[in-house]
Amino acid sequence: MLNIEIQKTLQGSIGTMELDVKLSIQEHDFVAISGASGSGKTTLLRILAGLEEAQGEIEVGGEIWLSKKTALAPQKRGLGFVFQDYALFANMSVEENLLFAAKDKTLAKHLLQITELEELAHRLPNTLSGGQKQRVSLCRAFMRRPKVLLMDEPLSALDPLMRTKLQHDILTLHKEFGTTTIMVSHDPSEIYRLANRVIELHQGKIIQDASPKEVLLKTQGSQKFSLTGELLEILKTDVIYIAIVAIGQQIVEVVIDEEEVLRFEVGERVQVSTKAFSPSLSKI
Amino acid sequence: MSELDFAPFLLSFKLAGITTFILFLIALPVSWWLSQTRCKCKPFVEAVVSLPIVLPPSVLGFYILYALSYNSPIGAFFDETFGIKLVFNFTGLVIASCFYSFPFMVQPLQSGFETLNKNMLEASYIAGKSKFQTLAFVALPNIKPALITALIITFAHTVGEFGVVLMVGGSIEGETKVASVAIYEFVEIMDYTNAHIYSAIMLALSFIVLLGVYLFNLHHNKRIGVA
Numbered sequence: 377m378l379n380i381e382i383q384k385t386l387q388g389s390i391g392t393m394e395l396d397v398k399l400s401i402q403e404h405d406f407v408a409i410s411g412a413s414g415s416g417k418t419t420l421l422r423i424l425a426g427l428e429e430a431q432g433e434i435e436v437g438g439e440i441w442l443s444k445k446t447a448l449a450p451q452k453r454g455l456g457f458v459f460q461d462y463a464l465f466a467n468m469s470v471e472e473n474l475l476f477a478a479k480d481k482t483l484a485k486h487l488l489q490i491t492e493l494e495e496l497a498h499r500l501p502n503t504l505s506g507g508q509k510q511r512v513s514l515c516r517a518f519m520r521r522p523k524v525l526l527m528d529e530p531l532s533a534l535d536p537l538m539r540t541k542l543q544h545d546i547l548t549l550h551k552e553f554g555t556t557t558i559m560v561s562h563d564p565s566e567i568y569r570l571a572n573r574v575i576e577l578h579q580g581k582i583i584q585d586a587s588p589k590e591v592l593l594k595t596q597g598s599q600k601f602s603l604t605g606e607l608l609e610i611l612k613t614d615v616i617y618i619a620i621v622a623i624g625q626q627i628v629e630v631v632i633d634e635e636e637v638l639r640f641e642v643g644e645r646v647q648v649s650t651k652a653f654s655p656s657l658s659k660i
Numbered sequence: 661m662s663e664l665d666f667a668p669f670l671l672s673f674k675l676a677g678i679t680t681f682i683l684f685l686i687a688l689p690v691s692w693w694l695s696q697t698r699c700k701c702k703p704f705v706e707a708v709v710s711l712p713i714v715l716p717p718s719v720l721g722f723y724i725l726y727a728l729s730y731n732s733p734i735g736a737f738f739d740e741t742f743g744i745k746l747v748f749n750f751t752g753l754v755i756a757s758c759f760y761s762f763p764f765m766v767q768p769l770q771s772g773f774e775t776l777n778k779n780m781l782e783a784s785y786i787a788g789k790s791k792f793q794t795l796a797f798v799a800l801p802n803i804k805p806a807l808i809t810a811l812i813i814t815f816a817h818t819v820g821e822f823g824v825v826l827m828v829g830g831s832i833e834g835e836t837k838v839a840s841v842a843i844y845e846f847v848e849i850m851d852y853t854n855a856h857i858y859s860a861i862m863l864a865l866s867f868i869v870l871l872g873v874y875l876f877n878l879h880h881n882k883r884i885g886v887a
C-alpha cells in the first residue's frame with residue numbers, strides 16, 4: 377500500500393503552480409498518470425523516487441519515505457525507475473548495466489532472456505536501437521527486485537511496433553515481480569492495455585481517478601462511437617457543408633448543415649460521433 | 661656548443677607530473693561539486709578558481725612568495741614545525757604550480773561533468789550507489805575526453821609556466837631551474853644556440869601533446885557516437 381500526500385510549488389511556463397496530490401495505491405496495482413505537459417506528472421514521479429524535495433508524507437508498505445522529519449535518500453527506497461531517455465550507463469555493456477544495479481548474474485540472465493536481449497549482453501548501449509535500449513533500462517530497473525516501479529513516459533520515443541513489444545514485456549515483468557507500478561503516459565491504447573487505474577493531473581491537482589475504461593472511452597449517452605479531433609476546414613459544396621477533421625493521423629470528412637456551420641470555428645477541438653449506426657471493423 | 665643539459669627538462673616534467681597528480685585529487689571533488697550544485701555561491705567559487713588564468717603570473721608569484729616566505733605565519737609554521745622551507749626550493753615550486761594550474765584541471769572536468777546526462781547519474785543513485793560510487797564508476801568513465809584533456813593540459817601548462825616559477829623558485833641548478841627558466845637565462849647571456857635548441861624542443865613537445873589530445877578526442881567521439 378502506497379500512501380502519498382505531497383505539496384510542492386512548481387515554477388511552470390504559466391507562472392507558479394501548486395502540486396497538491398493525495399493518493400492511495402494498492403499493492404500490485406498498475407497506475408497510469410496522464411495529463412497535459414506541465415501538469416506535474418514527472419515531478420510527482422521524481423518526488424516519489426526521492427530525486428526532488430517536497431512537503432508532505434509518503435509511506436510505502438509501512439516504511440516512511442517522506443515525512444516532516446525525514447526524507448529517505450533515493451538509494452534507500454529500493455525502487456525501479458525507467459527514464460524516457462533510457463539513461464543507460466554509456467561506459468558499460470548491457471550486462472554490466474544490469475549488474476551495476478545488483479550483482480546477481482542469474483537474475484540478469486533471466487531478465488535478458490525474458491526481453492530477448494541475451495544476444496546483446498556484451499554490446500555497448502550506443503550500438504543499440506531505441507527499443508533495445510529501453511528494454512535494457514527496464515531490465516536494469518528490475519535488478520533490485522523493486523516493490524515499486526516508476527516509469528516516466530517509457531515508450532513515447534519508440535515506434536508503434538516496438539511499443540507493443542515493450543508493453544508486453546512491461547506487463548510480464550510487472551506480474552512476475554509483483555511490483556506496484558506507476559507510469560506516466562499519454563498514449564490511450566498503452567494505458568488501456570497496461571493500467572488498471574488512471575489518474576489525470578491538471579495544474580498539479582488530480583481531476584480524474586478511475587478505471588481506464590471510464591476515463592478513456594469518451595462516449596456519452598446514446599453515442600455508440602466517438603472520436604476527438606481538430607476541425608481543419610469547412611467546405612461548401614452545392615447545398616451542403618463538409619467539415620474536414622483531423623483525428624490522430626487520419627483526415628476525415630463529416631457532412632454538417634448550414635446552421636451548424638456557425639457553431640464551429642476552424643482550429644477547434646471537435647468530437648465526431650455516430651448514434652444510429654454501428655461502425656464496422658475490418659482488417660487492413 | 662657545449663653538451664646539451666637535460667636536467668631542466670627533467671625537472672620541468674617532474675614538477676608537472678607531481679602537480680598534475682596533486683591537482684587531480686584536489687580538483688576532482690571541486691569540479692564535481694561545481695557541476696552539481698545549485699548553491700548561490702557557485703559564481704564566487706568559479707571566479708576564485710579561474711583567477712590564475714587572468715592574473716599576471718607576477719601577481720600570483722608575489723602573493724605566493726609573500727605567503728610562504730619565512731616572514732609569514734604559514735612559512736614560519738612549516739619551518740619551525742617540520743623544518744620545511746617553502747620558497748626557493750622544489751616544494752615551493754610544487755605549491756606555486758598547484759595554484760597556477762588549478763583552473764586548467766577544474767574547468768575541463770567541470771564542463772565534462774556538466775554535459776553528462778543527469779538522468780544517468782540519477783539512475784545510479786536509484787540503483788543504490790552513493791555519490792562517490794557514481795562519480796568513480798559512472799561519471800568519470802563517461803567523461804574520458806574531458807579527463808584526458810584536463811590531465812594533459814594541466815601537465816603541459818605546468819611545463820610551460822615561467823613567471824610564477826621564477827618568482828617563487830628562482831633559478832637553482834637541479835632544484836628550481838626548469839626548462840622555461842633555463843631558456844630565459846640563455847637569452848640573457850646571449851647564448852642563442854642553446855636558447856634555440858631548448859625552445860625548439862619545448863615547441864615540438866607542446867605541439868605533440870596538444871595534437872595527441874585532439875586526436876584522442878576525435879577518435880573517442882567517433883567511437884561513442886558523438887558527432
